[in-house]
Amino acid sequence: MNLKKLIRDVPDFPKQGVIFKDITPLLKNTKGFKSAINNMARKYSAKGGSACGGKDKKIDSIVSMESRGFIFGAALALKLGCGFVPIRKKGKLPYKTIQEEYQLEYGTDVLEIHEDAICKDDNILIVDDVLATGGTAKAVCSLIEKLGGKVAGLCFLIELSFLNPYEKLKGHEIFSLIKY
């Protein structure tokens, strides 16, 4: 299935000159959404599941960033049979958290994770909709490692390769279904 056909270009969003990759036509398309999750799932297996050919990473939990990351992370967690851990913007998680600041185009922002969300040596798969500069993903890696987890890999629906995200994420395995 050609998933790229289900991504819509929206010019000048969120600002003049940017072409936004709109994933909502893919989400609305039953076969498209299912195909995306199945393609991601083929790459990984959950702890306790069987490690068949090509499935080399046994995942304890999937970690995703709000909001669109939750869509792919939660569905993939259900498919693989592993736990799901949300990472949110500052002040949104109710329990004790640790924080990580990351760079935006102008200024900084803060991500948080519950301090009991990850056990020591857990194999963690990071899932999000879009990999752009890699700044957010790098902050998420840092949060996971601070809690003693291991980043088993990073998985994205879309990768904006022209923004060179691999630079910031050296040493990590990255898997993207669609590349621009």
Place this chain on the structure above:
Amino acid sequence: MNLKKLIRDVPDFPKQGVIFKDITPLLKNTKGFKSAINNMARKYSAKGGSACGGKDKKIDSIVSMESRGFIFGAALALKLGCGFVPIRKKGKLPYKTIQEEYQLEYGTDVLEIHEDAICKDDNILIVDDVLATGGTAKAVCSLIEKLGGKVAGLCFLIELSFLNPYEKLKGHEIFSLIKY
């Protein structure tokens, strides 16, 4: 499986005197998350799927509100084999939208949906993590109906029955896994 045991009470969040129902222990628990989605899925079936005993609603798409709603909505859409449509806060969706204002404790907020997200006469299931006063859910019903869709039902992980949400949602079928 007793899902209530996987919900954590966090006192004084988001403000003094409120006991927040924290769903993250359930999400992290592989069996807990899977059980929640399976229990929701038993109640509904997707269009094209077979309508077995107890499954009386054939769903075209699931509609969920950001952010936590995405977790249950997307996983359930994958499980049922239907489309997924996100509803977001103002200014977050990239394409043409319609809006609905809704009441908060102090002031109002605005929800948006893409104007091409729903086809006429689509059977829509609304999925969210928590049903509280019903204000948000009512706004979502209104958005769906404005686009010509039919609200086939509303499905929640948690219902705060003491806040009397049924009042605002008269005429709609509501299904909640956990009630307080």
